Amino acid sequence: MNWQGWAEIALTLSLAVAIGWPLGVFMSRVWNGERTFLDPILRPVEAVFYAACGVDPKKSQSWHAYALALLAFNLAGFAITYAVLRLQGVLPLNPQGFPGLSEHLSFNTAISFVTNTNWQSYSGETTMSTLSQMIVLTVQNFVSAATGATVAAALARAFTANRGEGLGNFWADLIRTTLYVLVPLSVVVAIVLVALGVPQTLSAGVVAHTMEGADQKIPLYAVASQEAIKMLGINGGGVFNANSAHPFENPTPLTNLITAVSLNVLGWASFFAFGRSALVKKDIRALVISAFVLLFAGAATIYATETRVPPAQMAAGAETTVNMEGKEVRFGAPATAAWAAATTGASNGSVNGMHSSLMPLGGAMTMFLMHLGEILPGGIGSGIAVMVVMAILAVFVAGLMVGRTPEYLGKKIEAREVKLSILAVLAIPVSTLGFAAIAAVLPEALKALMHTGPHGLSEILYAYTSATANNGSAFAGLSANAPWWDATLGVSMALGRFPPIVAVLAIAGALAAKPKLAPSAGTLPTHGGLFVGLLIGVILILGGLQFFPALALGPIAEHFQALAFVAGH
Amino acid sequence: MLSHLRPAIVSMGLFTVLLGLGYPLAVTGVAQAAFPAQAAGSLVRDPGGKVVGSVLIGQTFAKAEYFHGRPSAAGNGYDPTASGGSNMGPLYDKLIAREKTDAAALRKENPGATIPADAVTTSGSGLDPDISPANARFQAPRVAKARNAPEAEVLALIDAAVAKPLLGFIGQPRVNVLALNRAIDARFPMNNGKGG
Incomplete structure (x- = not known):
């Protein structure tokens, strides 16, 4: 352990809170239907959605209606995802020539992406076509995140209501959160990531002739666009099997910092947005502090365990100051520890180092942070919602x-x-x-x-x-x-x-x-x-x-x- | 429930067009116009224009005259179609056996020096393009001998290739193996075989 490591962990975790605050104010304006600087561009798009869907965004729904709308939307998402994965082999934009997925894998993957979990029983680079990555996985990354946000928006309205009934309109919350918050942020982050080295191409990949004369097949995808929403939407499902440890998903310490902050920022923003929309800014501070204390303690524990003597390295007679199995050289122990805590505290699930190879107590901490209920700060909206339940x-x-x-x-x-x-x-x-x-x-x-x-x-x-x-x-x-x-x-x-x-x-x-x-x-x-x-x-x-x-x-x-x-x- | 089906299906269709096609294609367009090299995977080409690899993706080096990357759990080693770590737990017997074998080989090559942690461990991706500066210095005597080059100059090349942490604390110091090997090929060409 050294000061550089502690500084990196502190910066990574606190930057997310610092940026989450103003973003939360913006998200609250979006939920409340207030004016935003994006109105001139997005109001017309929003109107198209309402007209096509036949919904009145101003019509406040009872909790029954709100919940049914949410479930219906998720059911539709499940159906389309399942169908595309099964039929992948006969659908276009499949330069890799991958076949459709099995029934059980399609079932698992569809639920996984609809529920914002992004558990992956498959390796992206040998399973998913470009079309599947784009039109089902990327889409669900957006809308499953927005689904979580709607829950927090509805809960905030419950606290301002006085003998009221309505919790707002699910469709308006869903569409507005997606269009005003998730899409613009993702575009910005995706383009920054490309500038820093993350690929973004429709080509299936190249075959390199290596310096020692071997052939190396390098698969490529539209990585950056999916990476941005994978982090911002707190989804976590990687384009590649190695997830954010993969140098194409996370090539440098700077991309690591940006993506690690991205994976927490909208979770914190949801806390602040809830506070502003529910008119309880002072009380929300207590929830933010509680969550941050627990999250930081988790990261500190993992950093401490990863710098204990690793048994295998000791038995081999190698350097024992840091457990490097499953870690990337560019990240080392501190960046891996900060990420491991952030991703498990936030229901993200991406990894920049392999959790199975963490020291025993480091692995225990990643599980424990999930056991606490995904509230540190958890997923977009779902985190603050469960945190309020804890406060109750x-x-x-x-x-x-x-x-x-x-x-x-x-x-x-x-x-x-x-x-x-x-x-x-x-x-x-x-x-x-x-x-x-x-x-x-x-x-x-x-x-x-x-x-x-x-x-x-x-x-x-x-x-x-x-x-x-x-x-x-x-x-x-x-x-x-x-x-x-x-x-x-x-x-x-x-x-x-x-x-x-x-x-x-x-x-x-x-x-x-x-x-x-x-x-x-x-x-x-x-x-x-x-x-x-x-x-x-x-x-x-x-x-x-x-x-x-x-x-x-x-x-x-x-x-x-x-x-x-x-x-x- | 039925009254919710129309908005559910219609909005999902609109989202699919907007987010599934519009968003990635728009980002692709901007990316390829503004950052074509990065968007295409940061590929490295030889003077003839053939792709040698990606500067971001590690590749297998086994010859004595090249710096070697870390052990890799991706396929048979540095296979980008099978990225991933070993996922071995800290007390797994196969992990201990593997590290012992690798360390024994390294100790023969440079007896007396401390074996760097990253030289006997696999990375999370199996494609780690970097090694630690200590690992590069550990290999310097072997590379210098194979190339008949002065060790001090090889060490100087390593020092020039070290990427430092951002602002002194973000990330770890590291050396890109592909870039270092290209630099050493340029400075001390091999007279026989591929490096020449």
């Missing part, structure tokens, strides 16, 4: 301690909201631990593992954690493109996405109908240090207690094996 649970716990009906952001929190909140946060442990328990004893599932012992359990646990948390990164020793894994991981991704969204919208519906209260002397302040501490405690206990036994059998056991190995040499 925190004021509920505080209310139990002092014997008062809890309030949050001017709304009474009662039995219905607490039940729905628990429902929203239960999806992760039920799906993760449930499926992992079955897989751990199922011979059919165990065939896919690369490791035995604790690291093998970590492969299983990581896969279901990542899928349920809609993250998409992997302990990639697991060969997941098999019917059992494709099917159950697909179901996990849907379970981790839609039940929490519907629960949050139901909470929003219930809160909107309540009167808006002015804070009284008995109200627990939700913007100070006390609340930050309480909230961090609730998040850690919810995540920690549920998953600690499983982590103890996996990475924590492996950590002690590593200590014993090093001591024995």
Whole structure:
């Protein structure tokens, strides 16, 4: 560890918050339908969408209608993605000549991209045609991200409503977030990435004649355009198998900084946008601070573990100051640690170094950050939505301690909201631990593992954690493109996405109908240090207690094996 | 649900045209006009115009007169159609065995020197174009001997090829193997075979 490393980590994580703030103000203006500098160009485009779809953007929807519209839109996305992947072989723009995907892989991939997870059971460079990368994967990268944003926009309106009903219009939120926020930012980031070396071409690739006289086939794609939205949309699905470790996706330390900031920036922006739209800027600061403290602690832990003595390098008699297995020379330990924390805290799932080769406690931390519920800062909108659920649970716990009906952001929190909140946060442990328990004893599932012992359990646990948390990164020793894994991981991704969204919208519906209260002397302040501490405690206990036994059998056991190995040499 | 189907299907169609075709094609157009070399993959060509590789993608070097890249888990080594890491856990027996074998070979080549971490580990992509400056210096005696060149001058070429971290702390110091090998071919050409 050195000061350069700490400075790089601090800069990467804090720059995302600093840029997320003004972007959040802009996003809030977009959700509220206020004027923006992009209006002259985008208003007409927006109007075309509304006219063709036959929707009135000003018509506010009840939570039922909002949720049904969201589900219908995602269903349509699933259908078109599944169809294109199956039919890839007979569709145009397939210079690679790849065949269609199998039923189970198409099912898994379609759910994966619709749910903003981007788990990839396949290698892009040997599976996906240019057409598939563009018209289904890139499109879902945009609209699945915008879907998350709509949830936060609706929830914000619930807090400003006073005995109201409507949560806004799903179609307007979806279309406006996509057009005003995601598209312009992606264009800018994509072009900057090309300037810094990321390829952008429709050619299928070249065959190089190397300096030592061999032939090297180098596949190419329209990488930069997909890379930009992969990061900004907090999707994480790479064009290439190696994801952001691949030098075409992430060629230099500067592209690494830009993309690492991009993968967190709209998550933070959603926090600030929610604060502005819900008129609770002061309270949102407490949520930002809580999330940032946890995220930074995660990155610091990973940096510390990756600079401990790596057993294999020690056994080989090589340098032992940094664990370089699975890392790129240009990034090293600090940039890999910052990324590993950012990507798992943010439900992104891209990687710039291989998580399976992290030191045991580093790998444990990446899982733990996902277990906390993808709220650090999580996906666009989905992160702040679950964070508000955590805050509701925190004021509920505080209310139990002092014997008062809890309030949050001017709304009474009662039995219905607490039940729905628990429902929203239960999806992760039920799906993760449930499926992992079955897989751990199922011979059919165990065939896919690369490791035995604790690291093998970590492969299983990581896969279901990542899928349920809609993250998409992997302990990639697991060969997941098999019917059992494709099917159950697909179901996990849907379970981790839609039940929490519907629960949050139901909470929003219930809160909107309540009167808006002015804070009284008995109200627990939700913007100070006390609340930050309480909230961090609730998040850690919810995540920690549920998953600690499983982590103890996996990475924590492996950590002690590593200590014993090093001591024995 | 039925009343939502029309906007669901129609908007998905519009998004597909706008985001699936319009967005990537527009970015491609701008990219190829403004940054043609980068957009095409930062390809390196020999004087005859034939593609030697991409400066961003590592390739296999095994001859003594060239600097070698890191071990690679991409296919049979530096295969861009199979990018990826080894994904081996820190205590995996095959990882320990592999690093021991590689280290033993390196120790013969330059006894007494510390073996750099990146010389015995595979990268995340399997296509890492770089090695650490320490790794390049570790290989300098072998390369100098194979080329009959003074070691001090080989070390000077390495120093000139080191890319430093941005602002002193963003990224790690590194040496691009393809660029360094082209530089050394130009400075100390081999009289036989490919390098000459």
